[in-house]
Amino acid sequence: SDPLAFSYAAQPMDVTFGAGSISGLRAEVEALGLTRVIVLSTPGQAGLAGEIAAQLGPLVGAIFTKATMHVPIEIVDEAASVVAKVGADGCVAVGGGSTIGLGKALSLRHRIPTVAVPTTYAGSEMTPVWGITENGVKTTGRDRVVLPVKVIYDPELSLALPLGISATSGMNAIAHAVEALWAPDRSPLISLMAEEGVRAIATALPQLKHGADLAGRSNLLYGAWLCGSCLGATTMSLHHKLCHILGGTFNLPHADTHTIVLPYVLEYNAPAAPQAVAALQRALGTDDPVAGLITLRQDWDVPSSLKQLGLTQNDLETAVDAAIASPYANPREVTAEGLRTLLARAWSGALG
Ligand code: NAD
Numbered sequence: 327s328d329p330l331a332f333s334y335a336a337q338p339m340d341v342t343f344g345a346g347s348i349s350g351l352r353a354e355v356e357a358l359g360l361t362r363v364i365v366l367s368t369p370g371q372a373g374l375a376g377e378i379a380a381q382l383g384p385l386v387g388a389i390f391t392k393a394t395m396h397v398p399i400e401i402v403d404e405a406a407s408v409v410a411k412v413g414a415d416g417c418v419a420v421g422g423g424s425t426i427g428l429g430k431a432l433s434l435r436h437r438i439p440t441v442a443v444p445t446t447y448a449g450s451e452m453t454p455v456w457g458i459t460e461n462g463v464k465t466t467g468r469d470r471v472v473l474p475v476k477v478i479y480d481p482e483l484s485l486a487l488p489l490g491i492s493a494t495s496g497m498n499a500i501a502h503a504v505e506a507l508w509a510p511d512r513s514p515l516i517s518l519m520a521e522e523g524v525r526a527i528a529t530a531l532p533q534l535k536h537g538a539d540l541a542g543r544s545n546l547l548y549g550a551w552l553c554g555s556c557l558g559a560t561t562m563s564l565h566h567k568l569c570h571i572l573g574g575t576f577n578l579p580h581a582d583t584h585t586i587v588l589p590y591v592l593e594y595n596a597p598a599a600p601q602a603v604a605a606l607q608r609a610l611g612t613d614d615p616v617a618g619l620i621t622l623r624q625d626w627d628v629p630s631s632l633k634q635l636g637l638t639q640n641d642l643e644t645a646v647d648a649a650i651a652s653p654y655a656n657p658r659e660v661t662a663e664g665l666r667t668l669l670a671r672a673w674s675g676a677l678g
Pocket residue numbers: 368369370371394395396397421422423424425427445446447448449450451453454455456457483484485486487488491495557580581
């Protein structure tokens with residue numbers, strides 16, 4: 327068989343990137359023909375949402391600032407009733423994956439487009455994947471209607487992202503790229519984007535000594551765009567599956583969980599994914615990409631073991647059972663024994 331064989335279908339992507347690019351938002355919303363948008367944010371970013379709404383002026387039908395992690399159905403219902411009340415014809419989601427997730431849920435329910443203004447590095451704005459949590463269970467799905475129709479990446483809006491969250495959010499982005507490199511549906515363009523995304527983030531993170539470093543922020547957001555695009559274009563494997571199970575079952579923080587687990591999954595999969603390892607060696611500038619990931623996060627005061635997130639050893643077995651219950655793509659065979667070892671190492675922080 328041909329080792330270069332691949333299939334690749336590009337997703338629609340309409341992106342504007344650059345410091346100050348938020349000033350073009352109003353023109354973009356007008357160009358889309360939207361006349362009455364709902365501006366979305368978390369409570370913590372209500373101030374920014376207010377500034378953006380002021381810029382949009384008469385195009386704003388409502389501001390809704392209750393976006394919450396994991397997109398609870400109650401919040402979706404509440405926001406949806408605002409959409410219906412004001413007759414909103416689009417969403418402008420300003421924030422991280424939680425806020426963009428709410429925009430996607432509204433796009434799904436009301437068939438209205440979302441314009442995304444990402445302020446973290448999670449990458450949700452580049453994917454057609456939605457998630458909604460009901461009774462503690464997060465349901466996810468893919469639908470083209472939730473893929474944001476326009477994305478404005480303005481690094482100035484991420485200057486206020488606390489350094490610890492910046493580090494874990496950057497590691498979350500790297501995780502998308504790592505899994506894209508060993509995805510069953512990987513392809514050359516996406517692999518190039520993945521390698522460049524890891525390189526951008528791994529270069530910028532250690533240089534980000536203070537929050538208000540615009541050059542560093544710009545590189546991180548650039549990497550987040552690339553890594554998010556990889557997430558949207560490929561099938562994720564063991565790492566995302568494990569983080570989804572751990573996050574959903576034990577309500578662990580999303581980016582922290584990714585940051586802790588990724589080196590252990592890379593350690594597990596490396597023997598079966600030589601092309602991913604080679605790309606990561608180049609991107610991280612080291613022969614040992616597992617150690618490279620550990621070094622990257624050691625600069626920061628962020629959790630480095632599942633134990634630190636409050637998980638117990640008994641919880642690990644629950645996670646193993648859940649992970650074995652539904653099969654999914656992975657370059658290396660996933661066995662209960664292998665998972666037990668992997669999770670025990672991530673739990674104790676064996677790699678440091
Ligand atoms: P988040 O959106 O929950 O943001 C974390 C916190 O940081 C929030 O309190 C937010 O208000 C604050 N914040 C965000 N930007 C800020 C800024 N610039 N300055 C100051 N504070 C800021 O976290 P996240 O990691 O971006 O997103 C995680 C969620 O996104 C998870 O629920 C995850 O499942 C989802 N996600 C979905 C996809 C997808 O494709 N559907 C992809 C990635 C992540």
